[in-house]
Amino acid sequence: MKFKRIKSLxxxxxxxxxxxxxxxxxxxxxxxxxxxEVEGFLPGADCLSTIQCxxxxxxxxxxxxxxxxxIHGKGxxxxxxxxxxxxxxxxxxTTRLISGILSGQDFETTLTGDASIQKRPMGRIIEPLSLMGxxxxxxxxxxxxxxxxxxxxxxxxxxTTKTASAQVKSAILLAGLYADSPTQVTEPxxxxxxxxxxxxxxxxxxxxxxxTASIKPRPHLAGQKILVPGDISSAAYFLAAGCMIPDSEIxxxxxxxxxxxxxxxxxxxxxxxxITIHPTESETAEPIADLLVKTSELRGCTLKGDLxxxxxxxxxxxxxxxxFAKGTTIIKDxxxxxxxxxxxxxxxxxxxxAMGAHITATEDGMILEGxxxxxGALIDSCLDHRIAMSFAVAGLHADGETRILGAECxxxxxxxxxxxxxxxCQ
Ligand code: S3P
Numbered sequence: 001m002k003f004k005r006i007k008s009l010x011x012x013x014x015x016x017x018x019x020x021x022x023x024x025x026x027x028x029x030x031x032x033x034x035x036x037e038v039e040g041f042l043p044g045a046d047c048l049s050t051i052q053c054x055x056x057x058x059x060x061x062x063x064x065x066x067x068x069x070x071i072h073g074k075g076x077x078x079x080x081x082x083x084x085x086x087x088x089x090x091x092x093x094t095t096r097l098i099s100g101i102l103s104g105q106d107f108e109t110t111l112t113g114d115a116s117i118q119k120r121p122m123g124r125i126i127e128p129l130s131l132m133g134x135x136x137x138x139x140x141x142x143x144x145x146x147x148x149x150x151x152x153x154x155x156x157x158x159x160t161t162k163t164a165s166a167q168v169k170s171a172i173l174l175a176g177l178y179a180d181s182p183t184q185v186t187e188p189x190x191x192x193x194x195x196x197x198x199x200x201x202x203x204x205x206x207x208x209x210x211x212t213a214s215i216k217p218r219p220h221l222a223g224q225k226i227l228v229p230g231d232i233s234s235a236a237y238f239l240a241a242g243c244m245i246p247d248s249e250i251x252x253x254x255x256x257x258x259x260x261x262x263x264x265x266x267x268x269x270x271x272x273x274x275i276t277i278h279p280t281e282s283e284t285a286e287p288i289a290d291l292l293v294k295t296s297e298l299r300g301c302t303l304k305g306d307l308x309x310x311x312x313x314x315x316x317x318x319x320x321x322x323x324f325a326k327g328t329t330i331i332k333d334x335x336x337x338x339x340x341x342x343x344x345x346x347x348x349x350x351x352x353x354a355m356g357a358h359i360t361a362t363e364d365g366m367i368l369e370g371x372x373x374x375x376g377a378l379i380d381s382c383l384d385h386r387i388a389m390s391f392a393v394a395g396l397h398a399d400g401e402t403r404i405l406g407a408e409c410x411x412x413x414x415x416x417x418x419x420x421x422x423x424x425c426q
Contacts, residue, residue, distance in 0.1 A: 002395075002403050003401070003403075004376070006426065007246070008245060008246055008426040009242060009245045009396070009425060010248060013251075013424065015231055015235045016042045016234060016416070017041050018229055019047060019093070019233065019234075021226075024195060025198070026041075026061065027054070027097060028202050029069075029226070030054040030078075031078075031202075032221035033074070033078075034072075035071070035223045036223040036224055036226060037069070037070055038226045039225070040067055040228035042067075042228065042231065043415060044415055045091075045412045046090060046412050049091045050093075053082075053088065053094060056086060071223070076221065081109065082109060085111060087111075089114055090116055090383075090409075094113075095113055095117055095122070095145060096168065097167065097171055099122075099125050099129060099147060099149060100172060100173070100174035100175040103178070104174075104178025108148065109149050110146055110147070111149070112145040112147070116383065116384075118140075118146070120145075123138075123143035124165065124168050125171045126143060128157065128161075128168070129172070132157055132179060134151060134154065135150040136148070136149050155181060156179040157172075158183075159185050159186070161185060164211075164309040165191055166191035166192040166193070168185075169187055169195070173185060173196070176215040177215065178217065179217045183217070184212055184214040186211055186212040187212075189309050190210075197284075197286060199221075201285060203221050227284055229282070230255040230288075231413070232258075233264075233386075234414045234417075235252045235255045235291060236314045237392075237421075238293075239268060243268065243298060243321065244320075244324045244393070248294065250293050251290060253290045255289055257277065267314075267318055271296075272297055272298055274295070275293045276293075297326070298321060298322075298325035300329040301325075302330040303331045305333055308334050315337060316344055316348055316387055318331070320352070320390050320393055323352065323357045323370055324370060328368065331365035332364050333364055333365065335363065335365075341412075346361065347384065347387050350380075355375055355394060356374050374394060374399070376399060376401040376403075378405065379403065383409045384409065388410050392404060392407070393421075
């Protein structure tokens with residue numbers, strides 16, 4: 001894909017459904033009894049991997065349209081041993097959450113995914129799930145997938161995680177559904193809480209106090225209607241582009257603004273962006289808003305601490321924005337970036353440097369000096385969807401041509417991204 005400088009970006013759009021919530025809708029709908037209807041589902045490759053895994057375990061999932069599903073849930077004990085290996089594709093959420101569920105089954109499963117998934121750390125789930133009683137083997141002995149999981153009778157534990165990770169927290173809570181006593185997870189900072197909110201809407205008893213979530217075992221989960229809000233992580237590319245590119249004004253409708261995910265909105269405000277948040281009525285526990293953003297004079301800022309988990313997936317596009325801000329932007333406490341779909345510290349530094357940005361990698365983040373114009377370059381997305389989308393936006397505000405290798409990887413979380421972007425370009 002090739003990108004060139006544009007004059008302005010204007011218009012209204014709705015971004016696709018939230019990826020984290022779409023995964024959970026499929027998983028919890030499969031574990032509930034009766035029918036779950038999902039509207040606004042994200043038909044991205046990652047969520048399709050989750051659908052396929054549950055279909056392989058005997059759950060009937062009808063795709064009425066790409067964004068509308070009917071899941072015929074069979075209850076907590078309704079899964080059956082799949083024929084062959086479960087393929088989780090590029091999806092860390094599928095791999096880690098499903099491991100929690102498989103730990104409580106009375107069959108053995110092997111699961112693996114693509115080259116990126118096979119490099120991502122799974123020790124962080126193997127340890128707590130093993131403490132609960134599951135038997136999990138990393139088949140290459142490197143604490144990564146492929147994983148062989150033999151479910152066993154599980155015990156409730158109180159586990160303290162080393163990093164704020166919703167995938168780890170959710171894997172433990174999901175195993176906790178099958179335990180013989182309550183399970184608690186304490187994290188160093190609050191990570192996204194979609195699991196807690198949605199499990200409760202299905203009838204589970206999950207309580208949160210500070211950064212500790214507790215779940216009672218063996219609830220009766222009943223099928224639900226799930227409305228998936230627009231994904232704030234996908235909206236972030238348009239919010240950033242609307243601020244950076246001259247003479248722009250973009251309205252994004254129906255975006256999820258859960259406070260455990262809204263770090264990007266807080267950063268835009270810190271950077272001086274002209275952004276208006278219009279909350280709209282939500283039928284679920286997930287708050288929703290329409291967002292309006294206009295071209296803005298941006299200033300650098302420091303991102304650290306508890307804010308990081310609330311915007312971890314948005315750091316690549318924030319780094320792009322920081323190139324157009326006045327002054328220095330410092331991102332710290334974000335070492336998790338190294339173990340995402342790619343090493344996002346290295347990949348951002350390499351690609352933004354190629355475009356002329358003043359960026360330095362640090363142990364746990366990066367430092368950017370704004371105000372140096374970007375020029376087009378050849379960008380290697382490393383097949384990381386968030387890198388490809390970030391550099392598509394950078395290319396719209398850079399001199400010359402920007403070419404992105406592996407640009408089709410945006411299908412992981414945002415099929416139709418380039419079409420939506422082009423529609424707004426003036
Ligand atoms: C996700 C949690 C985050 C996030 C990922 C989706 C989830 O990962 O980066 O894109 O749906 O639970 P971690 O839990 O590893 O921080």
